[in-house]
Amino acid sequence: MNGSMAKWACSVAEAELRESLPRRWMHSQGVARRAAELTELLGGDADLLASAAVLHDVGYAPRLAATGFHPLDGARFLRDDHAADERLVRLVANHSLALLEAEERGLRGDLEAEFPLLDDHRLVDALVYCDMTTTPDGNGTSAEGRLEEIMDRYGADSLVGRFIRRASSDILAAVGRVEAALAAQPR
Numbered sequence: 001m002n003g004s005m006a007k008w009a010c011s012v013a014e015a016e017l018r019e020s021l022p023r024r025w026m027h028s029q030g031v032a033r034r035a036a037e038l039t040e041l042l043g044g045d046a047d048l049l050a051s052a053a054v055l056h057d058v059g060y061a062p063r064l065a066a067t068g069f070h071p072l073d074g075a076r077f078l079r080d081d082h083a084a085d086e087r088l089v090r091l092v093a094n095h096s097l098a099l100l101e102a103e104e105r106g107l108r109g110d111l112e113a114e115f116p117l118l119d120d121h122r123l124v125d126a127l128v129y130c131d132m133t134t135t136p137d138g139n140g141t142s143a144e145g146r147l148e149e150i151m152d153r154y155g156a157d158s159l160v161g162r163f164i165r166r167a168s169s170d171i172l173a174a175v176g177r178v179e180a181a182l183a184a185q186p187r
């Protein structure tokens with residue numbers, strides 16, 4: 001991560017996660033490494049993606065967990081405490097199909113009103129790809145493996161399990177689009 005926003009983002013994420021949630025911090029760093037693999041693909045938006053990648057789960061930090069829905073808590077923190085870049089905040093709020101989980105939690109209206117999904121599907125897909133191909137420990141995995149791991153961890157009948165069942169096909173499609181774009185890149 002070389003961009004100036006990404007350096008700032010990394011220090012904010014580290015301050016919130018490293019001590020309170022060390023495994024979540026490992027995951028966040030792994031997601032940021034994934035983002036670095038997409039630098040060429042994203043050109044001028046690579047710094048924005050790297051920033052969103054390292055901060056996407058910041059809302060899990062116990063002191064920030066006001067609603068308990070981490071995409072919304074994280075986005076509000078970045079907006080209110082840091083006056084962060086609007087596209088960054090909207091990416092964090094909507095990472096990995098968060099709208100569908102918000103719906104399960106009765107928070108879709110709040111999320112959509114405060115943080116509309118970005119129109120730039122390339123960036124939205126890229127963040128899905130980075131998150132969904134990284135294990136909780138920060139290692140690389142397949143999207144199928146990651147979905148299975150989430151389902152095992154939360155249970156099929158849990159709120160997150162229901163969300164993952166609804167979101168799986170969109171998640172796999174987004175990851176597929178990014179993989180196709182990577183494969184089409186000139187080497």
Ligand SMILES: [Fe+2]
Binds near residue numbers: 056057070095096
């Ligand atoms: Fe997340």
